[in-house]
Amino acid sequence: MSTRFTPNNGDNHHSESGAISYAEHMSKEAHTIYDREHLELLLEVSKRYYLDNAKQSDIAAEIGYSRVTVSRLLAQARAAGIVKIEISHPSARLLGLEQQLLDTYQLKEVRVVATSEADTKSAIGSAAADVLLAHCNPRSTVAISNGRAVAATVAKLPRRTWTSSCVVPILGMTGSGLPFIDSPDLCRAASKKLGGNHWVLPVPLVFETELAAQAMSQEPSVHRTLDLAARADVALVGVGAVSIAGSSPLLRKWITHPIQRELARKHAVAHLNGHYLNAQGKHVDVSLCRRTVCLHPSKLRDIPFVVGVAYGTEKVAAIEAVLVGGYLDALITDDYTAAALVEEV
Numbered sequence: 111m112s113t114r115f116t117p118n119n120g121d122n123h124h125s126e127s128g129a130i131s132y133a134e135h136m137s138k139e140a141h142t143i144y145d146r147e148h149l150e151l152l153l154e155v156s157k158r159y160y161l162d163n164a165k166q167s168d169i170a171a172e173i174g175y176s177r178v179t180v181s182r183l184l185a186q187a188r189a190a191g192i193v194k195i196e197i198s199h200p201s202a203r204l205l206g207l208e209q210q211l212l213d214t215y216q217l218k219e220v221r222v223v224a225t226s227e228a229d230t231k232s233a234i235g236s237a238a239a240d241v242l243l244a245h246c247n248p249r250s251t252v253a254i255s256n257g258r259a260v261a262a263t264v265a266k267l268p269r270r271t272w273t274s275s276c277v278v279p280i281l282g283m284t285g286s287g288l289p290f291i292d293s294p295d296l297c298r299a300a301s302k303k304l305g306g307n308h309w310v311l312p313v314p315l316v317f318e319t320e321l322a323a324q325a326m327s328q329e330p331s332v333h334r335t336l337d338l339a340a341r342a343d344v345a346l347v348g349v350g351a352v353s354i355a356g357s358s359p360l361l362r363k364w365i366t367h368p369i370q371r372e373l374a375r376k377h378a379v380a381h382l383n384g385h386y387l388n389a390q391g392k393h394v395d396v397s398l399c400r401r402t403v404c405l406h407p408s409k410l411r412d413i414p415f416v417v418g419v420a421y422g423t424e425k426v427a428a429i430e431a432v433l434v435g436g437y438l439d440a441l442i443t444d445d446y447t448a449a450a451l452v453e454e455v
Contacts, residue, residue, distance in 0.1 A: 129270030159184055160193060191205030200206035200439045207448040211441060213435040214452065217439040218415070230421065230444055238346070238419040239387070239441040245415045248272040248349040253306070253339040253405070254296055255383060257348035260421040261291040263442075264346075266440045267303040275306030278339045280347065281384045282315035312379045313403055315384060316364050327403050340409045345421045347410070348382030349440075351428040366450045369398050380428035382407045382437060389427065391435020410437045417442065426450045 151173065158164040161181075166184075170177045187193045201294055221237040223230060242263065246252060248270075251351045254260060254277060279293040290299065294310055299309035305336070309433040313332055317323040339345075352360065353374050361381065365373075378386040378394045384404035385395040391405065410416050418438040420429050423446060430451055432438060443451075 117268040121432075126192050145416075148347050152183055152190065152192055155183045156187045160332040161350050169394060171393070178397070183302055188241070204445060205392060207445060207452065211448060211451045215441075216436075217433070217441055221440075221442045223421075223444050225444045225446050231258065231262045232266070234259065234265040234419060234421055234442055234444060235264075237270070238263040241264035241440050241442060242344060242346055243267065245417075246272075246275070246304075247343075249274045251276045251338065251341070253276060253280050253298060253302065253342035253345040254293070255276050255345075255347045255415065256284065256291060256296060257291045258291055258446075259347055259421065260348045263297055263419055264296050264300045264303065267300060269303060269305070271305040273306055275301070275304045277301040277304065277306065277308040278334075278335060278342060279309065279311045280339050280345065282311050282313045284315050300368070309335050309338060311403075315402060315404065316398065317401050317403070320397075323401045323403055332403065336403075336405050339405045341411060342413050343415070344415045345410060345416045347383060347416060347418055349425060349428050351422075351425045352378050352381060353424065354384065357445060364398060372396055372398075382432055383410070387428075387431045387435055389431050389434070391431050391433070391437070396424060407435075407437055416441045419443075422449045423447060 155169055155173065158169050159166065164176045166180045170180045173180070175183075184193070188195070204222045204224060207222045210287055211217060211222070221239055221241060223233045223237055238259070242252070250272070252275070254264070265322065276296045279297050281293055284292050290296070293315075294312070297308040297310065311332060312330075313326050317326065320429045327336070373386065373394075373396060376386075376394045376396060377388045379389050379398060380387040380391075383406070384398050384402040385399045385407050387407070388394050416438050417440045418429075419430060419442045420432075421444040426447060429441070429443065429447065432452070
């Protein structure tokens with residue numbers, strides 16, 4: 111393969127430096143006669159630049175053209191498909207998904223974790239903890255819900271000595287018997303990590319009747335706790351799917367067959383803070399919600415920064431509903447879930 115173009119006659123004009131101009135070389139006659147040789151030139155220039163890491167000025171000296179001509183030859187090689195540039199680092203795809211989610215759902219922050227991680231839940235927890243902590247300070251009030259993803263985030267919070275910080279629950283206790291994913295355990299653990307105080311809401315999440323739930327919500331201690339949660343500086347919430355397969359183990363005992371039929375009839379797809387949403391992110395009035403003691407999802411919009419942590423293909427419709435409803439400022443999820451969310455739009 112030739113590394114230097116040799117003109118076919120002595121009529122070519124040279125610049126003062128002796129380099130042949132690109133326009134002269136690419137005249138109609140020269141292009142017709144030297145088509146194969148020009149292709150070889152493109153291949154050689156591309157190889158020297160992209161594979162050998164040679165400087166354009168050095169390549170220009172080797173082939174007898176100006177550096178500007180070499181730059182144009184490289185551009186032509188790309189346009190002709192001789193050179194294809196591919197960014198193949200795994201992080202490139204994750205960053206791309208993050209940007210798509212930011213643009214699509216008008217979020218302030220997004221973190222997408224690769225599902226190839228040895229422990230996806232732990233990796234998502236680490237990412238969520240980083241985002242949460244970035245929006246806290248030593249005097250912050252942090253409101254948190256419950257669930258496995260929230261628990262993974264709390265577990266990854268670093269130690270701080272923020273004695274004036276406060277962690278407050280968003281909802282009542284499930285009494286599920288599952289340690290470290292219910293609200294009291296998570297509030298206690300988070301406050302211990304931050305070195306501050308925590309409030310408790312020692313009442314059931316769901317009551318037997320609407321009247322009992324309404325009466326408990328008016329109790330001074332309960333009212334003060336939920337009012338403080340509504341005035342938090344930052345919140346950490348999970349997202350639940352509306353199905354037996356995708357429901358949190360914290361809620362399954364209340365999702366009876368009549369409740370399932372009601373949820374289906376009212377087109378509920380997401381569970382957030384003890385309440386249900388449809389695909390448009392609108393609150394769905396379900397009888398179970400009226401028996402629940404918690405912060406209404408609409409109150410999340412008044413909190414300066416709300417971090418949502420959720421993942422899993424079974425939760426795609428639920429997460430999308432929460433995003434469409436504008437309840438979150440940040441989303442932490444995995445790449446499969448992120449890709450599905452982008453494709454849904």
